Amino acid sequence: MLSTDTDILSAAEAWRGEGRAVALATVIETWGSAPRPVGSHLVIDGGGNFLGSVSGGCVEGAVIVEAAEVIEDGRPRVLEFGVADETAWRAGLSCGGRIRVFVERID
Amino acid sequence: MRADILAGLNAERAARRAAILVTAIPDGGQRLVREADIPGDPLADVLARHLAQGKSGLATLPDGRQAFLTVQVPPVRLVVVGAVHISQGMVPMAASLDLALTVIDPRTAFATPERFPGVDLVAEWPDGALGGRVPALDRYCALAALTHDPKIDDPALAAALRAGCFYIGALGSRKTHAARVERLTQAGFTQAEVGRIRAPIGLAIGAVSPAEIALAVLAEIVAELRRAPRPEGP
Known part of the structure; x- marks a missing residue:
């Protein structure tokens, strides 16, 4: 089962090897009751397919949208989600947690 | 991330060797440090500390910039x-x-x-x-x-x-x-x-x-x- 963070990295390599456009998202910082620990990965391809998680479902949608832009322009970026953030509130991080996610393209 | 760095990280894991991926935040510059190369690395101290704890996390580099350390340690x-x-x-x-x-x-x-x-x-x-x-x-x-x-x-x-x-x-x-x-x-x-x-x-x-x-x-x-x-x- 593709569940661990290391499996996600293998999937990222395999997807890229198949010629798919691939972005990797990594939780780099958490505060409060964040659902996924630092180092958690989410891999996204150009078609919006994804594996893994960075939040247990709360902000994946927003990360996938950003990942499409990262795949497009190749510029890595840091996303921040938290209770102070309207997107995160809508996305469901109402637990009080805050996370920072680094999104990069696999070249 | 360059595909060859990702492949290197995966290869180290497959061989049951520890490695740390150092990613500059936010610009994304990256390098892979294999366990054997840590003692000679400019960041030896911080890398060794993270490796011992087996935990990924942010670190502040000597030049004041931030880096994310993806720590990969084989299961014990x-x-x-x-x-x-x-x-x-x-x-x-x-x-x-x-x-x-x-x-x-x-x-x-x-x-x-x-x-x-x-x-x-x-x-x-x-x-x-x-x-x-x-x-x-x-x-x-x-x-x-x-x-x-x-x-x-x-x-x-x-x-x-x-x-x-x-x-x-x-x-x-x-x-x-x-x-x-x-x-x-x-x-x-x-x-x-x-x-x-x-x-x-x-x-x-x-x-x-x-x-x-x-x-x-x-x-x-x-x-x-x-x-x-x-x-x-x-």
């Missing part, structure tokens, strides 16, 4: 030689510590599934089992020799010393251990190598029952695992 394996009462006590504790336990004992009266239900149990001599039915030992293995029988314990201890296991412990009194040191020295191991064997085994907590000795041994293993920096390889 615990190989116990001797399907004895102490080993039985280790089973539930090792599971809750996320230590992948294998018990080896060629004495089929000891190595029975009834005594070790659900445990990876190998009723073979250690030298035949290791590298065969049991994957070869490496630095991310702890080995505890508990049979009291030199015919069984010694070959396992020798294999653990050669593999550079991060923890090597052997059951037995100081007198028993003095004789063991003598035998291993005769077999060609240096004083420093033989000195890596923890004996008497386990933290000194005054353990009496088999379960208490199991606890003392596992506590000693955890202490060694979390000690920074890691011991040098073989």
